Amino acid sequence: MSEGGPPSSQPSVRRPWTKATRRGVFVLMAIHSLLLGWLAAVHSPTYDEPGHLAAGYRIWTTGHVDLYIVNPPLAKVVAAWPLLFFQPKVDWNSVYELPGYRPEFSVGNLLISNNPTTWYWMLLTARWACIPLSLVGALIAFQWSREVFGQIAGWIALVLWTFDPNILGNGYLVTPDVCASSMGLLAAYLYWKWLNSPAWDRAGLAGIGLGLALLSKSTMLILGPLWVGIWLASRLWQATSAQHWRREMLQFGMLLVVGIYLLNMGYGFAGTGTKLKDFRFVTRTLGGEPRRGQAYANRFFGTGIGELPVPLPRQFVVGIDLQKRDFEIGRWSYLAGEWRWGGWPHFYLAAIAIKSPLGYGGLLLIGLAVVLKAGPGTRRTGLFWVGVIVVLVGVVSMEQGFTSFVRYVLPALPFAITLFSASGAWVEQGSRTSRWIVGSLLGWVVGSSLWYLPHSLSYFNELIGGPRNGRFYLYDANIDWGQDLYFVKQWVDQHPEARPLTLRWNQIFDPQWAGLNLPQTPCPPSEPGGKTWPRPDASFAGWHIVNVTSLHNADMRFAYLRELEPVDRIAYSVLVYHLNEEQAAKARERISPPLPITR
Numbered sequence: 001m002s003e004g005g006p007p008s009s010q011p012s013v014r015r016p017w018t019k020a021t022r023r024g025v026f027v028l029m030a031i032h033s034l035l036l037g038w039l040a041a042v043h044s045p046t047y048d049e050p051g052h053l054a055a056g057y058r059i060w061t062t063g064h065v066d067l068y069i070v071n072p073p074l075a076k077v078v079a080a081w082p083l084l085f086f087q088p089k090v091d092w093n094s095v096y097e098l099p100g101y102r103p104e105f106s107v108g109n110l111l112i113s114n115n116p117t118t119w120y121w122m123l124l125t126a127r128w129a130c131i132p133l134s135l136v137g138a139l140i141a142f143q144w145s146r147e148v149f150g151q152i153a154g155w156i157a158l159v160l161w162t163f164d165p166n167i168l169g170n171g172y173l174v175t176p177d178v179c180a181s182s183m184g185l186l187a188a189y190l191y192w193k194w195l196n197s198p199a200w201d202r203a204g205l206a207g208i209g210l211g212l213a214l215l216s217k218s219t220m221l222i223l224g225p226l227w228v229g230i231w232l233a234s235r236l237w238q239a240t241s242a243q244h245w246r247r248e249m250l251q252f253g254m255l256l257v258v259g260i261y262l263l264n265m266g267y268g269f270a271g272t273g274t275k276l277k278d279f280r281f282v283t284r285t286l287g288g289e290p291r292r293g294q295a296y297a298n299r300f301f302g303t304g305i306g307e308l309p310v311p312l313p314r315q316f317v318v319g320i321d322l323q324k325r326d327f328e329i330g331r332w333s334y335l336a337g338e339w340r341w342g343g344w345p346h347f348y349l350a351a352i353a354i355k356s357p358l359g360y361g362g363l364l365l366i367g368l369a370v371v372l373k374a375g376p377g378t379r380r381t382g383l384f385w386v387g388v389i390v391v392l393v394g395v396v397s398m399e400q401g402f403t404s405f406v407r408y409v410l411p412a413l414p415f416a417i418t419l420f421s422a423s424g425a426w427v428e429q430g431s432r433t434s435r436w437i438v439g440s441l442l443g444w445v446v447g448s449s450l451w452y453l454p455h456s457l458s459y460f461n462e463l464i465g466g467p468r469n470g471r472f473y474l475y476d477a478n479i480d481w482g483q484d485l486y487f488v489k490q491w492v493d494q495h496p497e498a499r500p501l502t503l504r505w506n507q508i509f510d511p512q513w514a515g516l517n518l519p520q521t522p523c524p525p526s527e528p529g530g531k532t533w534p535r536p537d538a539s540f541a542g543w544h545i546v547n548v549t550s551l552h553n554a555d556m557r558f559a560y561l562r563e564l565e566p567v568d569r570i571a572y573s574v575l576v577y578h579l580n581e582e583q584a585a586k587a588r589e590r591i592s593p594p595l596p597i598t599r
Contacts, residue, residue, distance in 0.1 A: 015146055025158065029138055032162040032171075033131050039454050040127035040172035044485035045509045046457075047477070049174040050108025053126055056080025056174075057111070058092065065267050067095055068104040069319035073266055074215035075179035078133060082125035089114040099296035100282040100325065105508055112513060119513070127172045130179070134171040137161060137182030137414055144189050145421035148381050149370070153424030156363075159442060160417045165449040166355060169457035170407055177410045180217035185414035187213040187220070188388060191227055192381065194255065195234060198244075203251040204258055211262025218320050219411065222395050224256065230384065264313055271314020277306030279317060283324045327401030332554040334404070334475045339554045343403030348393055351406040354473055358461045359444035360420060366438065367422035374425070382422060385415040405477050457483050458572035467572035471548040480549040480573035482507030485514050487571045488545060492516065498576075500542035504558065506550045521546055522587075523557040540584035544577045551575065560590035 017025075055068035056076030060083070065073050091110045094103045112119045138161040146154025161167060171178045187209035194202035210227070213220040231252060235245065264272045280296040281287030288299035300306035310317060333343040335350060344350070371382030392412040397403070423441075426434045452459055452467055458479045460470035470479045485505070492501065504521035505511050511518065521544045544561065551558050561577050568576035579587060 015151065021151075024155070025139070025142060028158050028162045029135050032138060033135065035162075035168055035453070036131045036134060036172040037128055039168060039456065040124055040131075042454050042486060043172075043457070043483040044514060045112070045123055046173055046175070046481040046483050047508050048481075049123065050112050050508065051104035052076050052108070052174045052176075053080055053083070053123065054090070054108045054111045055104055056126075057083045057088070057090065058095070060084060061090075062092070063268060064095075065270060065313070065315050066097065067107060068102075069315045070102075070218070070323040071176045071319065072215045072218060072263075072316060074183070074212065075130065075133065075174070075176040078179070079126040079130050079174040082129055083122055086115070086118050086122050088118065088122060099280045100322065102322065109508060109510075112509070116513065123174070126174050130172065130174060133179045133182050134161075134167060137167075137178070137185050140182070140185050140189050141414055141417050141421070144185075144192075145418050145424070148378055148418075149422050149425040150428050151424075152427050153421040156424045156438070156442060157417050157421035160420060160445060161414075163446045163449045164413070164417070165357065165452065165456045165459035166406070166410060166413060168449065168453075169459060170410060175407075176217045177407045180213065180220060181411045181414050183209070183213040183216040184220055184223070184392075184411045185418075187223060188384075188415070191255075192384065194251070195231065196377070198248050198251055200251060200254070203255045207255040207258025208262060210255065210259030211266070214259060214263040215266040217411065218316070218323065219392070219396070219408075221320075222391060224259070226388070226391055227255075228252075230387070234380070260311055263316065264311075267313030267315060269313070273309040273311065274314045274317075275306065276308050276310055277301045277303070279310075279314075279321070281321050283321050283328055285324055285328070286321050327399045330401040331404075333402045334552065334554070336473050343400045345397055345400065347403035348397050348406065348409050351474060351478065352393075352409065354460050354464050354470075355406050355478065356461060357445040357448045358463060359441040359448070360416070362437070362441040363420035363423050363445075364416070366426055366441075367419045370422040370425050371419070374422075382419065385419045388412070388415045389419070406474070407477060452572075455484075455571050455573075457481060468569065470572060471552055475549050475552050480547050482509050482547075484547075484571040484573045485509065485511060485516070488574055489514050489516055491545075491568070491570050491576070492518075498543040498578075502542065502544045504544070504546040504550045506547065506553070518545075521550075521558070540587045541579050541581050542584075544579065545570070545574060546577065547574050549573075560587045563590075 051068050052071070052075070056073070056078075057080040058067050059065055059073055059077055060080055068076065088111060091107070091114065094106055096103075111122075115122065138158055141161050142154045142158040145157035167178060167181070187206070190202070190206040190209035194206045210223060213223055231248070235248065277298060277300050279286070279298055281298055282296050286299065287297035290297035298306070330342050333340050333347065335344055335347055367382070368386075371379055371386075374382065389412045392415075393409050396408045423438045427438050448461065449456065449459065455467060457477075458467045458470060460467045460473070460479070464470070464473055467479065482505075485507075488503070488505075488511075492498070501518055502521040503511060503516060503518040504523070522540050546558055546561060551562060561575075564577055564579070564583065566575040567578045570576065
C-alpha cells in the first residue's frame with residue numbers, strides 16, 4: 001500500500017536503462033541539439049526575441065522582473081546568462097511602471113543597435129542556451145511513454161520530439177513556448193507519479209514541477225485547477241477512504257504551496273501579498289470601467305475582497321492583466337484567405353491540422369484505440385493526456401479577441417506526442433502489419449519535417465501543398481516571424497542583376513543590422529493623408545522583395561503585388577517580384593487612392 005492512498009492498478013512498469021538505451025537516447029538528443037543549434041545560427045531574430053533577451057539580461061544584472069512581464073521569467077533567464085560574458089551596452093531609461101505600458105520591444109531594439117559588432121553572437125549563444133529546455137521535454141516524453149506503453153513507445157515519443165517541425169521551429173528561439181511545453185510535461189509527469197502512488201516526497205516534487213511550469217508561461221496557471229479536478233475525479237471514482245482523503249488533501253495542499261512558493265521565488269518575492277485593491281488593472285475583466293481620463297481601474301477597490309492579499313508575485317498578476325487586455329481590445333485574424341476582426345472558435349484546431357505532419361493523424365487513431373483497449377490504469381493515463389490536451393487547447397480557443405498564433409497551443413503538443421507513442425504497444429504485439437503501419441507513419445512524420453529544413457518555423461503539411469502555400473492559410477509567426485532575413489541577404493548578394501531593388505520588411509529587426517540597405521517597396525500609406533513611399537514621380541518598375549505577412553496584411557497595402565506571379569521565393573516567408581514598365585504603371589494606378597482598413 002502506498003503512503004497516501006489505496007493500492008491501485010499501476011499504469012507504469014519499472015524499466016531499467018540498459019547501456020543500449022542510454023546510447024540511443026544520447027544519439028537522438030544529440031541529433032536534436034545539433035538541429036536546433038544549426039537552426040539558431042542560420043535564422044535572423046524573430047519579432048519577440050530581442051525583447052525577451054533584454055528582459056532576461058535585466059533580471060541577471062538588476063534583479064528586476066519588470067520587463068516583458070506578459071511572460072514569466074524562466075525562459076528569459078535561461079537564455080540571457082551568456083550575455084554576462086559579453087557585457088553589452090544597455091539602456092534601461094525607458095523601463096518604468098505605467099499601467100498598460102510595454103517597453104520591451106523598444107528596449108530589445110536598443111540592445112541590438114547598441115551592440116552592432118556582438119549582437120549576432122549574443123543572440124546565437126542565448127539561443128543555444130535554450131536548447132536544454134527542449135531536451136528536458138524530450139527526456140520526459142521518452143520516460144513517461146516508456147513507463148506506460150513499453151520500450152517501443154518510448155522510442156516513438158523520443159523520435160517524434162526530436163524531429164517534430166513545430167518543436168524544431170520554436171525550440172531554438174528566445175521565447176517561452178517550448179520552455180512551457182517541456183515544463184508543462186514535467187509538471188504533469190511528476191503530478192501523475194504522485195496521483196498513482198501518493199507520498200510526501202512525490203507531492204513535493206510535483207509542486208516543484210508545477211512551480212517551474214508557472215514560471216514558464218502564465219497559461220500554465222490552468223494546471224492548478226486542472227490538477228484539483230483530476231484528483232477529485234480520481235478519488236471519487238476509486239471510493240477512497242476518509243483516512244486517505246485527509247492525508248492526500250494535506251499532501252495536495254503541500255503540492256500547491258510548493259508550486260506557488262517556487263513561482264514567488266522566481267520573482268524574488270517582489271510584490272507578493274499585495275492587496276487586490278492596490279493593483280491598477282487595464283482590463284475590463286479585472287478593472288471594470290475606468291474613470292474619465294484614466295487608463296486603469298480596479299473593480300475590487302472598496303470591497304471586502306479587495307482587502308485580501310494576493311499570494312502571487314505582483315508582476316505575474318500585472319502581466320496576466322496586460323496580456324488579457326490584448327484580447328479585450330482585439331485585432332485582425334487571418335485564416336484560409338479570410339480576415340476577421342476577432343477570431344474563430346475553430347482556429348487552433350484548423351491551424352494544428354495544417355501545421356502538423358499528416359502522419360500524426362494515423363498515430364492518433366492508433367494511440368486512441370490502444371488507450372481505450374488497455375487496462376484500467378493505462379487507460380486512465382491515456383485519458384489524462386487527452387484531458388490535458390483538451391483543456392489547454394480549449395482555454396486558448398476561448399479567447400476570441402484574436403486567434404493568430406498556433407504557438408499559443410504548443411504546450412499541448414507534448415501530451416499529443418505521448419498519446420501517439422501508445423502505437424508502440426500495438427507494435428510490441430509482434431504483428432508485421434502493425435510494424436509496417438506504425439513505421440510508415442513515423443517515417444512520414446520524420447521525412448516531412450526533414451524535407452523542409454531549415455525552415456521548420458514555416459512548416460505546413462502536404463494537405464495544403466506544404467509551406468509554399470502556407471501564406472494562403474495562416475500568416476505572421478505561423479510562417480513569417482522575421483526569421484529569414486539572412487536568407488534575403490544571401491539572395492541579394494547572389495543576384496547583382498536584380499536592380500533597382502526594394503525591400504518590404506515589417507518586422508521589428510532593422511534590415512540594416514543584417515547589411516541590407518535597400519529602399520522600401522512602394523505602397524500607399526496605411527491611413528488616408530499619410531506619408532507615401534516612394535515620391536509620386538518615382539517609378540515602380542524593378543525588383544521588389546516582400547515578406548508574406550506584409551503581402552497578406554489586412555490593410556491591403558500590397559494587394560497590387562498579389563495579382564502578380566512572383567519570380568522567386570526566398571525560404572517560404574519572402575517573395576520576389578519583378579515589374580516591367582507596363583506592370584509598374586498598373587501598380588501605380590492600383591495603389592492610388594489609399595486603401596483604408598475598415599471593420
